[in-house]
Amino acid sequence: MLMTALTCLALNVYHEARSESFDGQYAVAHVVINRVQDHRWPDTICDVVKQRRSKRSCQFSWWCDGKSDEPKDEYAWAYSMMIAADVLRGEVPDFTGGSTHYHASYVKPSWADKMLYQGDWGSHYFFREYANFPKRYEYTYTWED
Secondary structure: OOOOHHHHHHHHHHHHHOOOOHHHHHHHHHHHHHHHHEOOOOOOHHHHHHOEOOOOOEOOHHHHOOOOOOOOOHHHHHHHHHHHHHHHOOOOOOOOOOOOEEEEOOOOOHHHHHOEEEEEEOOEEEEEOOOOOOEOOOOOOOOOO
């Protein structure tokens, strides 16, 4: 599968939030975009989505869990593609307050207490650093015809 920004973002939405409300799925997509805009993460959507923390773990666990990344639910995949396209076109503004992190409501990672809670959408809680992150640029995606 050719990995484009749209495909990478849609795969992340699909694997991280396909059973969530639309708000939850849009929020997950915005975290990826916010990371691209932050100097501490890679410069491209695909690099952010595929980023490893170590040899055995990734920023987004689905990427290195050893399972197939091919979407199985065609309807959820279609919605994930729509959500990713909406975010890349700037049609849905970031309502997460610049969140760069999130976690499922049923876990409590140690980093969560050190960050500023921005809200919960779907079954995830969203956070950002206490200091505003410096933006290199506003991310806009150019559609290729």
